[in-house]
Amino acid sequence: MSSSYAGQQIAFLTQHGKEQVIAPILEPALGCVIKHVTGFDTDQLGTFTRDIRRPGSQLDAARRKARIGMELSGLSLGMASEGSFDLDPFAGMFPWNIELLVLIDDRLGIEVVGMAQGPGHSSHVQASDWPAVESFAAGVGFPDHHLVLRPQDQDDTRVHKGVSDWTGLKASFEQCLAQSGNRQVFVETDLRAFANPSRMQHIEQAAQDLLKRLQSCCPECASPGYWVSERQPGLPCSVCGRPTSGYLTEVWKCGRCLHTSVQTRTDCAFAEPKHCASCNP
Structure with a gap:
């Protein structure tokens, strides 16, 4: 297996720190180098804050990211991660996180997808006073899990992102409250990977799943991804x-x-x- 990717660079386009949990799993096992690629705002492909809708499916978005990373780096190997949130498949009542990690290998003409899923850390509250926000934040694991605030309601375009400490949270709440016509503030968990440790755990698990698939080789042509x-x-x-x-x-x-x-x-x-x-x- 090591002969397929040993010494090879794999382009990985991300601006949310996902390489920090993926590289330690894949690099030592495959002998590859995960090359962190920048220079493209991946938020253009869709945001969890709904200001930019994601076109196509979750897998489509992952493929597009991988291809952009390959184009920017000039490499024939590319990887990308994409997450989604929905209700759990059992009771349909609780947040559920699905993470995909796709590897595109143009040398062999293959695509291999790893996946992980489990309970998601996604919640929101509509609040009119600081104690309600404070209580919500404590309940969702803030500041480890960051928050996003909006004046008025969930569709307000005045988004306050990157809220990761109590001082900043109170300042953002007061600013949103002053901007709100209904004296309400919409507060939700930040679902970006670096701001949501629960997501990072599922991304790490998706990398482990991808590794298993890459280490499973075809009995006929010896290509990885036999699954x-x-x-x-x-x-x-x-x-x-x-x-x-x-x-x-x-x-x-x-x-x-x-x-x-x-x-x-x-x-x-x-x-x-x-x-x-x-x-x-």
Whole structure:
């Protein structure tokens, strides 16, 4: 595996400090150098504060960042990270953070994507007095997690970013309150990576996932990124033996030569009856 990226520079475009958690994982394991690329304002591709909407999907944005980094650096290898926030996939009630880390390798003509997800640190409050803001800030882990303030409501374009200490928070609150026509201030967690340690943890986990995929090589052409592309249902029920929605086999695929293989899962042989449409209709 080390022969694929040993001694190679990989362009990484970011202005939010993500290289600090990605490089320590990938560099020693792959023998590569993560080259931090600057010279482009990545906020132009979308902001969490909604002043610039992100065009396309999360993966589209990551690909575009990687390509821009490759163009600026002149390198044939590029990497980029992109995050998103939504409601959790279980109850649909809590903030959920998904982080993607894409590697584009024009030498081999492949793209490999690592991913991590988990509870997100994303909250907001509409406040009219300092004690309410103070209480909210303490509850969301400020100042480790930075805050963003706006006069009036969440759509106000007068955004106060980079609020990372109590003195600055109170000053920003008072300024927003003076600017607000309804005597309300909208306060929310800053979702930029450097301002949100919870996001940084998921970005680090995405780097670990990417590393696993890059260390999995195709048995035919030896290219990195040989990974599961599809899971097929049919795991038999432990009671009635009928096929369930639980996956029985995995399809592994190479992004370069397109070699595929179907492998039966080995971690379990049967599904619990609660997942069986016959035993638990």
